[in-house]
Amino acid sequence: MNKYQVNKKGYYGPFGGAYIPEMLYPNVEELQGKYLEIIQEESFQQEFNELLHDYVGRPSPLYLAKRLSQRYGVNIYLKREDLNHTGAHKINNTVGQILLAERLGKKRIIAETGAGQHGVATATVCALKGLECVVYMGEVDIARQAPNVARMKMMGAKVVAAQSGSRTLKDATNEALRDWINNPVDTHYIIGSVVGPHPYPDMVAKFQSIISQETKRQLLEKTQNDSPDYVLACVGGGSNAAGMFYHFLDQEDVKLIAVEAAGHGVESGESAATTALGKEGVLHGSRSLLMQTADGQVIEPYSISAGLDYPGIGPQHAWLFKSGRGTYVSITDDEAMQAGLRLTQLEGIIPAIESSHALAYLEKMSFRGGETVVVCLSGRGDKDLDNYTKYFGL
Template identity: 65%
Template sequence: MTSFLIDSKGFYGKFGGAFVPDVLLPNIQALQEAYISIIESEDFQREFHELLRDYVGRPSPLYYARRLSEKYGAKIYLKREDLNHTGAHKINNALGQILLAKRMGKKRIIAETGAGQHGAATATACALMGMECSIYMGALDVERQHVNVERMRMLGATVIPAESGNKTLKDAVNEALMAWCESPEDTFYLIGSAVGPHPYPDMVARLQSVISKEIKGQLMEKEGRDYPDYLMACIGGGSNAAGAMYHYLDDQKVQLVLAEAGGLGKDSGATAATINIGSEGVLHGSRTLVMQTPEGEVQEPYSISAGLDYPGIGPLISHLAHQNRAEVLAINDDEALRAAFELTRLEGIIPALESSHALALLARLKFQPEDVVVINVSGRGDKDISTYLAHKAEILRE
């Protein structure tokens, strides 16, 4: 049987690997050799799960959305990662990698962030553990996610605007990687999504897999079986999706449906729909699907959502799409906005713009009344209120 988990060389099929400058090779190799034994150790697991329970507030609820279910004719459950401390799934991975970094003797943490959720989670974990923290964020994202920037600074992090390129997530990753090259010995790069050189995609997926583990137990309690018919999530880099899918990757009973950012339309030139329009290439240390020109120049992405504004995707998601294990649909800005207002009005939950892309999948699919549908609501919408308010009149007028 085909397995969709990573192989011993750090590849998902033909995607993955570690393509890094020579100066970072010792760091990457040390991480490759250490991460599994540390993460699977009894000591790590005890501390990690105590923090998830007592600090993050896990398990996050699996909420039956009654009015949403009535509208779409299925049993729709929302995995409420928005209720975690810091307001998103990002804290799961941030705490896990901080614990790993401390066990490897690192003193300084650097990270990238798009919407600011991973940055806030990293700054939170660093404050908790008393570690120096520098967050790289695209200058455009610094402007549009001002509240999260101030949260990071309040937590003691230094926020460094990336002024290169399109001044968004791709450029923040580029500048964080350059900073890592300058002081690799004492610095740990805490990557927020399931991207980058091996072992990061696997490490992030493992740390986020607490989501799918909880879904299995919660569905058994609510539905008498531990799997949904449909499992849905949004994808930018892919960490919340990887976590929600992890225990279901090889379970063909579960239909995996993922939403990437269509922007103004996947063929508009203003999009971040990597799976739909990308081609094979190397981006930020791994072989994956990339939005690029025929000459291999990375194209600038666009999405109304800062967290999905990325010209690539993690190698796991590339492999799932390539093998037709997951269906990936490009959700445009207007569809995501409508889905956000719909959830707000029907269920009293304001989702993050990223999560709204996953919620918009409901309008694209047809269900049977007995279908069990789980949607990973990866973050809350506080950070996106100004964007929602800017579009409120046009959405409610429809």
């Protein structure tokens, strides 16, 4: 196991752990004791891989974006997670967790969602397996991600509005944790990112690691070298980045770049740039970096992207940042929106606004020419068309 992965106590360096109410200990201890054994079983792996192939549509393509590459004088490959069933990387994790929940005998599934992609992916696998599904979503996000709300409801999920705080992802997560405390026996909580108490950060990263596993194989086929010079991914909680980085972590010559949401600017008071603004603390069950006041109150994050306005990052990301293995940067709303339009007009691909943050950072990088760059295109922009059209006056 390399030094960037979780240890037996659930920590990445000083980050991680399971800081949870006593009522949740039975649930979390059950997961900690059984998740590795279950997901390593041959029958689990067979069903997981079959569903990824036949249902999700994996492997997702690794696409050489020629016109985008010409702009920067490098070879830019897009890992097309936007082409997965449901339109994002989130489905990789929900397929894995629904199979785990089945084997644990759980009959009811809860989830939190920001941009709605994780909610859709959870509702999708619950429909697939015939399990009850409740999705918590901030009231603000429900308004700005209406198509995804409709998809969840059509799948049979109950969508519950979180009406406290900023009424976004943080608050949806709080509501989901309350539900789990009240329904500890029959309910499994499918967390959508590499956050939460151990084992969630490790478990979600393992399910998402299919992204980098495929990328290495595909790069080898296309370039005769499975190691790019740079790997870029956007980070809110950080699951697509965790999956995109996973199989490159111990290859120190591969530069890992994680792009957070600066919102209106890092110092504007309306931002979600956790590594720039955050301090160590505990959020949603793990020790990590989070945006907080001097007395420890969580600062409300902001981003035009519903999937990136989370006030913290997963503990593995905190460790990659602190150890220097990853480079953590931030991109403003305006820079991300321009990058989304740029990709659309250069390549005919409309990216999710989340993914546009990663694409935007290409403008700030210095290349010598000819490098190989992989960008995780974590989701498609269908859900964001309303935002794009209003922003650009289309």
